[in-house]
Amino acid sequence: MAIKEGKRTYLYHALFLLVCAGIFWFLWSAPPESTAKLPNDEIHSRFYPMDKxxxxxxxxxxxxxxxxxxxxxxxxxxxxxxxxxxxxxx
Ligand code: HEC
Ligand code: HEC
Incomplete structure (x- = not known):
């Protein structure tokens, strides 16, 4: 029984670390998304259907x-x- 409890806490710790890693990854990868988007105005809209x-x-x-x-x-x-x-x- 005691061994089973230990395994479970270990699992929760692992899960906690995984969630932390997930949040860290999210924040780390977020900044590029704040880069100005290609405007969809009369100047730039013609580029939308084009090959990049x-x-x-x-x-x-x-x-x-x-x-x-x-x-x-x-x-x-x-x-x-x-x-x-x-x-x-x-
Ligand atoms: C490696 C990523 C990257 C590439 C490739 C890139 N840019 Fe940028 N550009 C940025 C970042 C970062 C900024 C400044 C932050 C922002 O846009 O909010 C910026 C800013 C700009 C701005 C000014 C935006 C503003 O709000 O004043 C213009 C215009 C622009 N880029 C056009 C271009 C053009 C045209 C090209 C290709 C010749 C190009 N960029 C290639 C990342 C990039
Ligand atoms: C005919 C001239 C012209 C061409 C070609 C052009 N742009 Fe622009 N661009 C502008 C002008 C003027 C602005 C500032 C006013 C505006 O936002 O429309 C601008 C603004 C921008 C911005 C800043 C938007 C912001 O939110 O501050 C980006 C990013 C950008 N252009 C990217 C591009 C990319 C990528 C291309 C090529 C696919 C391109 N432009 C082609 C004239 C041009």
Whole structure:
């Protein structure tokens, strides 16, 4: 009987650790989701039906240092825009 009790507490501890790991993982993986989404406005909506790689060729015609919407100075490496700037779900 005593052995059985011990096993059960062990199980609860394991479960507790698993839940902690789950919460940690959730918080850790959350930040990228706060990255600005690809706007669904008259400028950007034409990119929605397009293949991602195809659409990305057009981004920098405006989003370049001399364009109408330069990227922020601290912008991360910009290879593959749409992997970070996700389309908004409609
Ligand atoms: C014709 C010019 C033009 C093109 C092409 C263009 N953009 Fe933009 N983009 C803008 C302008 C102007 C803004 C600022 C106003 C706005 O939010 O629409 C902007 C804003 C943004 C924002 C910021 C949204 C926010 O919430 O602050 C993101 C992200 C973005 N564009 C991504 C892209 C991506 C990715 C592509 C290529 C698929 C792209 N843009 C192509 C002009 C363009
Ligand atoms: C590695 C991920 C990543 C990639 C790839 C990437 N970006 Fe960004 N971008 C960010 C982050 C992070 C920010 C700043 C935080 C935010 O958007 O809220 C940002 C900011 C921006 C902004 C300004 C948003 C605002 O609210 O002012 C624009 C516009 C933008 N990116 C366009 C682009 C374009 C165009 C490309 C491709 C040429 C690109 N990004 C590629 C992660 C990325």
């Amino acid at each position: 790689k195809e659409a990305e060729k057009a981004c920098e015609s405006c989003h370049n240092p001399k364009g109408e919407a330069p990227l922020p100075a601290n912008h991360p490496p910009k290879y593959r825009c749409l992997l970070c700037h996700k389309k908004v779900q409609s």
